[in-house]
Amino acid sequence: MPRRPPDHEEVWRRLQAEPERAATLARSLVDVARDTPYLHWDQIRHREPPSDLTREEWWIALKLLREPRFRSVPLRDLRSRPFRYLFTDRIAEWTHEIDMGAGGAVEMGDPITTPETRDRYYVSSLIQEAITSSQLEGAATTRQEAREMLRAGRAPRHRGERMIRNNFLTMKRLRTYREDPLSPDLVFEIHRGITEGTLEEPGEAGRFRDPGDRRVVGDRLGQVFHEPPPAPQLPARLEAMCRFANAEKPFVHPVVRSIILHFWLAFDHPFTDGNGRTARALFYWSMLRHGYWLSEFVSISRIILRAPARYYRAFLYTETDENDLTYFILHQLGVFRRAMRELHDYIRRKTRETREIEARLRGMSVLNHRQRALVGHALRHPGSSYTIAGHRTSHDVVYQTARTDLLDLWARGLLHRRKVGRAYHFFPPPDLERRLLDLG
Numbered sequence: 001m002p003r004r005p006p007d008h009e010e011v012w013r014r015l016q017a018e019p020e021r022a023a024t025l026a027r028s029l030v031d032v033a034r035d036t037p038y039l040h041w042d043q044i045r046h047r048e049p050p051s052d053l054t055r056e057e058w059w060i061a062l063k064l065l066r067e068p069r070f071r072s073v074p075l076r077d078l079r080s081r082p083f084r085y086l087f088t089d090r091i092a093e094w095t096h097e098i099d100m101g102a103g104g105a106v107e108m109g110d111p112i113t114t115p116e117t118r119d120r121y122y123v124s125s126l127i128q129e130a131i132t133s134s135q136l137e138g139a140a141t142t143r144q145e146a147r148e149m150l151r152a153g154r155a156p157r158h159r160g161e162r163m164i165r166n167n168f169l170t171m172k173r174l175r176t177y178r179e180d181p182l183s184p185d186l187v188f189e190i191h192r193g194i195t196e197g198t199l200e201e202p203g204e205a206g207r208f209r210d211p212g213d214r215r216v217v218g219d220r221l222g223q224v225f226h227e228p229p230p231a232p233q234l235p236a237r238l239e240a241m242c243r244f245a246n247a248e249k250p251f252v253h254p255v256v257r258s259i260i261l262h263f264w265l266a267f268d269h270p271f272t273d274g275n276g277r278t279a280r281a282l283f284y285w286s287m288l289r290h291g292y293w294l295s296e297f298v299s300i301s302r303i304i305l306r307a308p309a310r311y312y313r314a315f316l317y318t319e320t321d322e323n324d325l326t327y328f329i330l331h332q333l334g335v336f337r338r339a340m341r342e343l344h345d346y347i348r349r350k351t352r353e354t355r356e357i358e359a360r361l362r363g364m365s366v367l368n369h370r371q372r373a374l375v376g377h378a379l380r381h382p383g384s385s386y387t388i389a390g391h392r393t394s395h396d397v398v399y400q401t402a403r404t405d406l407l408d409l410w411a412r413g414l415l416h417r418r419k420v421g422r423a424y425h426f427f428p429p430p431d432l433e434r435r436l437l438d439l440g
């Protein structure tokens with residue numbers, strides 16, 4: 001649990017009784033603003049303060065600089081105090097980077113822009129998010145087993161696999177929800193999809209926790225980290241959250257609004273279970289609704305799972321410092337930015353590898369020019385299928401020549417085949433790139 005900050009008003013009163021110390025603090029404000037990142041007291045207390053300041057004075061200087069620039073949001077804590085945030089230079093920089101890299105007319109390589117490969121990347125991202133988001137909530141299964149279950153379409157064998165399958169199907173449905181305004185019914189529908197068949201009481205899916213069920217979030221030693229609002233407040237709070245999600249004014253940057261929505265659902269903790277997965281699903285819904293189409297291909301939970309303590313600490317920093325959402329916003333911007341950058345790097349690498357394989361393909365003397373053209377097409381269109389008749393028409397050759405070309409590629413393992421009706425259809429294997437490299 002992060003250490004709660006000292007009462008800055010009390011420290012400031014003490015300083016006012018010492019004019020020289022107050023003057024020293026005032027002279028330091030500009031340097032403090034320039035040199036200090038957005039830190040919580042729990043971090044400040046372990047660092048060396050700027051010269052001539054104590055740690056408490058350093059903290060007070062930061063609070064004096066932050067206070068006039070806060071923006072409030074409609075979310076309230078248990079004592080009806082508003083949550084607020086600062087649109088810092090770092091937030092402005094990172095939201096701009098996400099605007100340029102995840103929305104609008106962002107340029108991506110063939111793996112994203114070609115329909116066949118786009119679907120493959122989309123499904124791969126959904127699988128990644130479904131697995132890691134569920135693992136954050138305690139799903140006990142290996143990633144290999146989970147991937148095999150989702151790709152093969154087999155039924156889940158235990159609760160952990162069902163959590164992952166539910167999350168996968170719900171994330172797929174977000175595509176259809178993105179045109180709809182957020183409503184309590186939609187939140188309940190998302191929660192039902194995420195928790196179906198995983199709750200001790202099946203009737204708790206898609207409805208608020210009971211008035212007697214005060215969900216106190218803590219650790220196994222009994223330390224309470226978060227106490228959510230009482231159940232009778234939940235309907236009004238959910239309505240307020242939906243109004244915030246759908247609002248256009250006052251303007252809140254769409255990525256920041258999506259992150260606050262994530263925090264809001266997690267803070268209210270309206271359900272007996274599945275709150276974290278529902279909160280992250282709402283983040284994706286909001287990003288898609290605001291036109292950040294690349295978010296479909298990005299897994300934030302994969303990044304969070306690398307350092308889950310930082311994720312949970314970002315919640316706690318906000319709650320322990322006067323409802324300052326800036327900590328959580330900065331953390332989640334960093335998570336999405338990292339996931340987006342890794343995707344861009346991966347796409348660039350795959351595009352480069354494909355071009356290198358195509359260049360090598362052009363020099364393969366074991367294949368004729370018609371076979372090289374077909375395999376080159378298959379590299380960029382992995383969902384395609386080929387027939388002898390189609391190959392014959394494309395290259396204006398006789399039936400026997402077209403048949404020989406395709407059967408030779410099948411014999412070399414560069415195509416699979418299956419019978420559809422009376423004709424054979426040939427299609428590329430999933431690991432075509434590796435097989436071409438092995439072919440030399």
